[in-house]
Amino acid sequence: MLELIAQGPRSSDRWRRGFPTPKDGSGLPAAVTLGRVEGTWKTDWDDRISRQHAVLAVQADGMVNVQKLPTAQNPIFFRGQEQDRFALSAGEHFVIGRTTFTLARRTAARPAAGPLEVTEHAFDREALRRQRFRDAPKRIDMLSRLPDLISGSNSDSELFVRVVGMMLQATPGATMVAIVCVDEDLEGESDQADVQVLHYDSRSTVDQAPNPSARLARSAVQRGESILHLWGGAGRREGQAGAYTASEDVDWAYCVPILAESCRGWALYVTGQLDVTGGTFLEQSLMAAPLDLQDDVKFTELVATTMGNLRQVRSLQRRQAGLRRFFAPVVMEALATRDADQVLEPREADVSVLFCDLRGFSRRSEEASDHLLDLLNRVSEALGVMTRHILDRDGVVGDFHGDAAMGFWGWPLDQVDAPGRACRAAIAISEEFLAAATGANRPMSGFRCGIGIATGRAVAGRIGTIDQVKVTAFGPVVNLASRLEGMTRPLAAEILIDEATADFVRNSVPSSLARVRRLVRVRPAGFSGAIDVCQLLPPEGPQSPLANRDLLQYESALDALILGRWDEAFAALHEVPAEDRAKDFLTATIARHGRVAPTGWDGVIDLPKG
Incomplete structure (x- = not known):
């Protein structure tokens, strides 16, 4: 290369x-x-x-x-x-x-040199940690710059260049510094095929650059400790004053493994020459080398640890970034501090569930039968509006059902204000759809939404089979939210909520953010009991044609209807502004029975399955 x-x-x-x-x-x-x-x-x-x-x-x-x-x-x-x-x-x-x-x-790792005599020294990690640097200020200055140097690398190749360059600068006695990778799944000590040089730099000229020893790299990585090799004996030539020079102009090499899962098999490899000037004999330098080089080895271990830790953090960040497509931010927050199995384990929780369905999809799909990809983009944008407002209020997107989305609050972290979060998300979704309906060129124009919210006990977490799982919630409260969403069409109301959610809004949400009115008591098909259905409305103002007095007038009409005084209820409903489409359901029900409550009337309207 x-x-x-x-x-x-x-x-x-x-x-x-x-x-x-x-x-x-x-x-x-x-x-x-x-x-x-x-x-x-x-x-x-x-x-x-x-x-x-x-x-x-x-x-x-x-x-x-x-x-x-x-x-x-x-x-x-x-x-x-x-x-x-x-x-x-x-x-x-x-x-x-x-x-x-x-x-x-690029150089490659070389196999073990047969005739050369090798002296091996393994460094004790704890002993090195206790040992003080002899040139502490310089080493500390180098280490203080290391996090910025590594974190500023936008790729592994850039990381290698920076680390090797810094190591060569910080180790004056080094002839060459390399980052090597040992394939721990391959065996054998005589073949260099399992040792790859990821990057290296050398002070030598191009033709004289030393090659990393595959034997040393393999030994350091497999044993998980820093190892020094000193070459002596056969293969050397005698020089002046008894000094010796090793082949490839190096006398020593040490290898420090990077002990991090994100750097599996990686190691820092440093090689250089002994100081044999001034009449110093090779034998004396060989004996002193482990002590003379321990500062360099300790520094290299600190670099390896920092590099491994920071790369591990970057690996986790990339993994989390990938998971954000599958997990809501609130789930990611829980996963960051707790065991994943513990967080995702299904458990009972008090939740508020929101179902949001896209209105106008069937008609639009017929009109756009020749432009289905364009329709898909528009539907995707509409679903994106739903999910964005769910996630912005720390909710979890539990599932998609065709052109509908389901979100819930209260898991994995307890949220005492879960009903309020769900309601604020519903109003924001409704307002964005309303704004888009007035813009003919907007992708969502022509679409409206129906939203149902219910609060209660459910099982939430990782749910599914051995073949496929997803994070969602299930239980009666989920079914109720879905049924409420289905009622928005016959009741002509965009956001319907159950009584538990309505109680929270009345007691804990300022009227400047949201309002609630009781809409009707119904017995949905498949339900044995009656449920009180309420409507969630935006605050009084430009976004809502109904004043607070209009809501009170409607509820007085509902009370009269429940008590069987249908003439009174019919008259009271006519006092509610005509812009209130939701009153039409009660008005039509009363008119259909000639303004007289049917025999056995119990205050509950049976709602057929729509």
Whole structure:
């Protein structure tokens, strides 16, 4: 794999990036842009590089074409001459401003070196934690910048570049730093196929970059501890003053596993040379190496821990973001602090259930039979209005039934004001549909809604079969809410609520937010007993044609009807404004019986199944 190394005027002005994996099936990596803004391979330390300076594209022959962009203000120098377009080979470089860009090939893990003698030292994690840094201020400064450095990475490849670059800067004795990944499902110690180099950077020239030891990486990850390897004996050559130099210009390497589920099999690998200057013998350096390197190992362990923890948090955040499509925010809040099985376990709870059905769907579907996708988009927008207002008031969307949505409150967290939340959501939904009905160009124009709300005991939680589950509620109160929604059509009222919900509104919701009136006592088909049906209305004002005195007039007519005084009830209903469509149900019932209560009248109107 080809990589590009950028080196600016300071040692910290550096990165090494691999050309991205191809996505178009051509087998060639995608082109990349050098520059100083997001979306480019940023070199923001050099103001002589333009916001978008050059495009680099890998060719089939392994060369990289470099093309200067028209937006670039300063020249590109290649082989000592100013060039706007040229082909770059591995090992070659070009210069823009004060930054040198070198093309390199990615190294791979190497198998264990047979003839070399290896001394192994494992570091005790607790002992390292107790050990103080000898250069504490510098190390602490580096670690304080690490969270921002990692959290600012918008991809794993960017994360690797930043961490490796920082580690190389923070470890002066390191020749090379890498992030490796060990496939723990594969076995064998002589094959490097199970060790992948995710990213690395080296101080060496391109042709002399050391290769990570697969044996060391595998051992550290499998044992879950930091391990140091020191090379000595065969394979070395004697130099002046008894100093020795290992093959590949490295004498030691240590590997620190990243112990986080989100980084399974990952490790930080650091290698470098012993200090054998000033007459120091190799044997002396080998003996002192574990002590000399323990600060670097401890620092690397802290980097590994921070990297693993922050990446774990990011993994959980991504997982939660994905779950938001399936769970309401109030459920996500509960899942964040408690065990998921405990939260989702079905349990009894006092809930308020809201059913909202789309009116006008059947007629619109017939009219739009040739434009069904457009109709689907309009229905989706209408359902989105329902669900948005349910979720905005900390409700749970329990289910969709064709062109209807069901939401409920009171689970997974107890909500003593669940009826009030349901009613506020219902009024907001109704008002948005009403506003859309006056706009011919709005996607929801032509649609109205019917809403039923009931409050009572239900079982809520994860409900379903072994093959499929969903989070919802079930019980008589759910059936009642559904029946109330079904009654909105014959009773000509948009929002109907049961008596339990109405009591809460009367006692706990200011009339400036919502009003309630008793509408009728009915015995729905399939119900053995009577239920009191109430209507939820917006506050007195422009949104409602009925004044408070009109509601009192209607309720006095209802009382007379229940007591069997139908003539009196009929007269009282005529005092209610004609804009009140809900009164038409009682007026028609009385007129159908000649204004005389039927024999055996018990104050309850039998409602046929609609």
